[in-house]
Amino acid sequence: MTIGMTEYKKEAHEERRHTLVPMQPSTIEETGLGFQFIVELLTKALFLRGQMRLMDLVSYAKLPVAVLEPLLAFMRTERMCEAVRSSEAETAIAYNLTELGRLRAEDYLRKNQYVGAAPVSLLAYIKQVRQQSITNMHVTRPQLLEIFDGLVIKEGLLKQFGAAMNSGRAIFVYGPAGSGKTFIAEHLAKLLSGDVAIPHAIVVDNEVIQVFDPLTHRPSVPADEVGGLGLDRRVLSDQRWVTCHRPVIKTGGELTLSMLDLDFDESARFYQAPPQVKANNGLLIIDDLGRQLTPAVDIMNRWIVPLDRHVDYLALHTGKKFMLPFDVIVVFSTNLAPSKLTDEAFLRRLGYKIYVGPLSEDEYRVIAQQVCEEINIPFSEEGFNYLLHEHHYKTGRPLFACIPRDILEQLRDIARYEGKPAIMSRELLDWAWNNYFAHD
Secondary structure, eight states, X not given: OOOOHHHHHHHHHHHHHHHOOOXXXXXXXXXXXXXXXXXXXXXXXXXXXXXXEHHHHHHHHTOOHHHHHHHHHHHHHTTSEEEEESSSSGGGEEEEEOHHHHHHHHHHHHXXXXXXXXXXXXXXXXXXXXXXXXXXXXXOHHHHHHHTTTSOOOHHHHHHHHHHHHHTSOEEEEOSTXXXXXXXXXXXXXXXXXXXXXXXXXXETTEEXXXXXTTTOOBSSOHHHHSSXXXXXXXXXXXXXXXXXXXXXXXXXXXXXXXXXXXXXTXXXXXXXXXHHHTTTEEEEEOSTTOSSSOHHHHHHHTHHHHHHSXXXXXXXXXXXXXXXXXXXXXXXXXXXXXHHXXXXXXXXXXXXXXXXOOOHHHHHHHHHHHHHHHTOOOOHHHHHHIIIIIIHHHTOOOOTTHHHHHHHHHHHHHXXXXXOOOOOHHHHHXXXXXXXXXX
């Protein structure tokens, strides 16, 4: 059944609103890329992959036939490639490089070795990030309760984290080691809702910056369902974008200041985006702040402008600087008190400063019971009280959320070794405690 233009536009609008992916370009100008840039991209693809059919080039470069045909016609006119037709169908045409085309490809590869999906323009990327801003996402109390259902966390902390996630501002989580800061931060990722469009790459001054990372970005729609490859699709979206769940990027003690800049590959001659760019429209967790080789104050100072103005400034190896949106909820997690890390001026830029401390006896007991059930150790009230009074209270060790699991798993481990039942006996609790906590 043929649909009218009005219905087509209506359906196209609804599809675009649902997936957030821009509509595919129908002309070279609409790609936001230069004519010569795309010619070089296609030439490198044909050089590295050999003969390719028209639809293979469509799939590889993520550009539609309407855009590729005039480019390929130009390449044929310039005697850079030749066409081989296997049947009467236009889509059956295959392309090979000529000797001249191969020489040009070698020159292009010396310039940069990026081959794959065509990038999007910097302007298109900025527009898209703002359209799908993390500030558009709302978190409610029922959502938070569902995410933390069955977990032991104070009601006051839930309220703080719920409000913080709605703010779109940075969250500073601090407290003693083992109190559960990282555990809570990782669970906040489950609150992210809505899909976002992430480009395979962006181009700035003809320099390519790869953004989509299959190791960290999780596509929410299979490639063959997004539209754009099937000729019978009524709504075609730009294949240079990947529809993904909101990103979650986590970094820890390995973080250095240089990692927050563009990563230029000297041999390949193109860039990888830094973690804060890959995390745009999502969550960036900086764990163990203060354990990096770079002083924590330097790392914190790096975020002053992005946190304050919601933009970040990056530089190409040519020296050109450019602006990118900084649309990220940053979660700093540290064992150090805020006053030991930075000054009051920076702390004001942090939306929420949330302390995660020791548990009460009842909360500690619930965690111990949950771990016992999970690893098949009978819970003993007598053994639990022995752990509290003979070890925690006599040594002054606070009741941290990580300890029950670590102690009880050691009970299970030694019981397996000795071929005995794992029970919360005084003997095994003493052994596990002394094994877990180092003594001078």
